[in-house]
Amino acid sequence: xxxxxxxxQAQNEAELAFEGALRPKSLGEFVGQSKVRGQLQLxxxxxxxxxxxxxxxxxxxxxGLGKTTLAMIVATESDRPLxxxxxxxxxxxxxxxxVLSSLVPGEVLFIDEIHRMARSAEEMxxxxxxxxxxxxxxxxxxxxxxxxxxxxxxTLVGATTRSGLLPNPLRDRFGFTAHLEFYSDDELEKxxxxxxxxxxxxxxxxxxxxxxxxxxxxxxxxxRLLRRVRDYALVHTGRAHLAAVRAALELYxxxxxxxxxxxxxxxxxxxTRFDGGPVGLSTLAVSVGEEAETIESVVEPxxxxxxxxxxxxxxxxxxxxxxxxxxxEPSRPTGGAQQALFTDDL
Numbered sequence: 440x441x442x443x444x445x446x447x448q449a450q451n452e453a454e455l456a457f458e459g460a461l462r463p464k465s466l467g468e469f470v471g472q473s474k475v476r477g478q479l480q481l482x483x484x485x486x487x488x489x490x491x492x493x494x495x496x497x498x499x500x501x502x503g504l505g506k507t508t509l510a511m512i513v514a515t516e517s518d519r520p521l522x523x524x525x526x527x528x529x530x531x532x533x534x535x536x537x538v539l540s541s542l543v544p545g546e547v548l549f550i551d552e553i554h555r556m557a558r559s560a561e562e563m564x565x566x567x568x569x570x571x572x573x574x575x576x577x578x579x580x581x582x583x584x585x586x587x588x589x590x591x592x593x594t595l596v597g598a599t600t601r602s603g604l605l606p607n608p609l610r611d612r613f614g615f616t617a618h619l620e621f622y623s624d625d626e627l628e629k630x631x632x633x634x635x636x637x638x639x640x641x642x643x644x645x646x647x648x649x650x651x652x653x654x655x656x657x658x659x660x661x662x663r664l665l666r667r668v669r670d671y672a673l674v675h676t677g678r679a680h681l682a683a684v685r686a687a688l689e690l691y692x693x694x695x696x697x698x699x700x701x702x703x704x705x706x707x708x709x710x711t712r713f714d715g716g717p718v719g720l721s722t723l724a725v726s727v728g729e730e731a732e733t734i735e736s737v738v739e740p741x742x743x744x745x746x747x748x749x750x751x752x753x754x755x756x757x758x759x760x761x762x763x764x765x766x767x768e769p770s771r772p773t774g775g776a777q778q779a780l781f782t783d784d785l
Contacts, residue, residue: 460637461662462508464515470633471626471658472505475617479509482615483516492545493517494614495568495595497553499602501740503659504619506598507551513596514547522548526555535560536575536588539567544591553597554604561609568595568612600736621656621744624648630658631665635679640669642679649684653697655741660697667691696745696764701729705738706747706765709757715769717754 463469466476486493496513498506514521520543529535529550542548550556567573571590597613599605610616622630628651635642650668654661671687672679692700704727709716712726724731742748747761762769
């Protein structure tokens, strides 16, 4: 069989290898989140000195900030094996029992989107995290019996984008909760510089800054945009200078604030169809043809964070900055004819 690196299979394998290589292998390599890194370093070092498993860790924050990477680093720096799962995959207590009972001593169990676990599994996890044992029910009705099963000591690393959905008894059993913050442009430039080196991409410093400024404070988005710039340079210019970066991002509908097609559709709807708002969530979702959950969890947080819309008791309202960014003039200082409408579905 040919080992030609130009074959599609070889290229796909190279892309997967690149994705894995992008992830830092230690806290020292990890860019950004300096406070969280310091806290984790202390926690892991103390556990190593005492020769015990580290406390359970909850990583909370928006998608793309490095929660999975940090979980891998916890396992690496603890010199422990890592088991990975996700909340949606654990829909019964039996699913969780099968995972917990197969853990080896000291193993790190990572559960992504832990807030989406089934309630029965969450309740089983309470006892497992605290006493390293679970109770398995055998039989039904009056003849049902509970069989205790001891577990090997383990460290649970949970990741969530919606920490408010975690029940208090589960949240309180984590020994340390890390709240990940969005990255600054300078931090994103460091992330991009490292990735560009791994891609062997010739890119200007101002071009890196341009990508960082459009990456919404999120390393995952920054790396994705860098790869699209790499593709554009490969096809058109041969080098990723500033003009090439701007042309590539314009082609992929990413503007200077980092707004994409859906972001702009939402803003244009609020500004033009509803005259700046207020407008309720479900009405807005129907107007742009998207699910309300997508608008609320994916689009709206960024628009609120950069000050293009605000949430009021009456609905979503465009700010003065939004009118300026889209080059429009408000017909009135606040919501108009629709102000009394569309406010019952916030």
